[in-house]
Amino acid sequence: MIDTKLRGKVQPVFDQVGKGFIYLKIKPNQITVAALIVGLLAGGLIAFGHLIPALLFLWVSGFLDVLDGTVARIMKLSSNLGAFLDLIFDRIVEAGIILGFYFLRPEDAFYYLLFFVSVLFNFSTFMVAGALFQNAGSKSMHYDIGLAERTETFLCFSAMLLWVNQSAYILFAFTLLIFLTGIIRFFRIIK
Numbered sequence: 001m002i003d004t005k006l007r008g009k010v011q012p013v014f015d016q017v018g019k020g021f022i023y024l025k026i027k028p029n030q031i032t033v034a035a036l037i038v039g040l041l042a043g044g045l046i047a048f049g050h051l052i053p054a055l056l057f058l059w060v061s062g063f064l065d066v067l068d069g070t071v072a073r074i075m076k077l078s079s080n081l082g083a084f085l086d087l088i089f090d091r092i093v094e095a096g097i098i099l100g101f102y103f104l105r106p107e108d109a110f111y112y113l114l115f116f117v118s119v120l121f122n123f124s125t126f127m128v129a130g131a132l133f134q135n136a137g138s139k140s141m142h143y144d145i146g147l148a149e150r151t152e153t154f155l156c157f158s159a160m161l162l163w164v165n166q167s168a169y170i171l172f173a174f175t176l177l178i179f180l181t182g183i184i185r186f187f188r189i190i191k
Contacts, residue, residue, distance in 0.1 A: 046100030
């Protein structure tokens with residue numbers, strides 16, 4: 001929800017940074033791959049207990065994740081491949097972060113499994129909405145807003161990194177929000 005509500009306010013900053021990437025001749029899909037690599041490095045750092053560097057890498061990954069679409073739109077290079085890579089790589093980064101937490105705190109495995117189930121359900125409803133509803137936005141497919149979007153995910157992961165001893169409870173609360181998002185979208189699709 002934060003993405004949907006605040007994106008227009010911060011987009012000019014991303015546009016300026018994006019122009020710098022264009023000047024350096026960096027392509028959108030290269031930025032997407034960089035976001036994936038940096039995000040997976042964050043997961044690896046978590047696994048080895050380097051939580052503050054992991055937090056920094058997580059947010060760099062998120063910044064790059066926004067920047068790839070910005071550069072694609074400015075360069076008029078938006079593509080189905082780019083949208084596909086972006087959506088799939090986002091889920092891989094999320095999985096990498098959770099796997100990092102699993103190696104750090106295996107005693108919380110139930111919460112990680114529940115998170116994966118919620119993401120699977122929510123992402124399924126997101127993709128179905130994207131396929132069924134007419135796209136009226138600037139993204140490459142219909143983007144159905146939800147209570148739990150990418151920024152909320154990064155805020156959850158950040159809170160888990162900052163308060164690692166309460167990370168299972170933080171993740172559980174966020175998992176409930178993801179399920180609620182999927183349920184709301186499920187009934188929106190039915191209507």
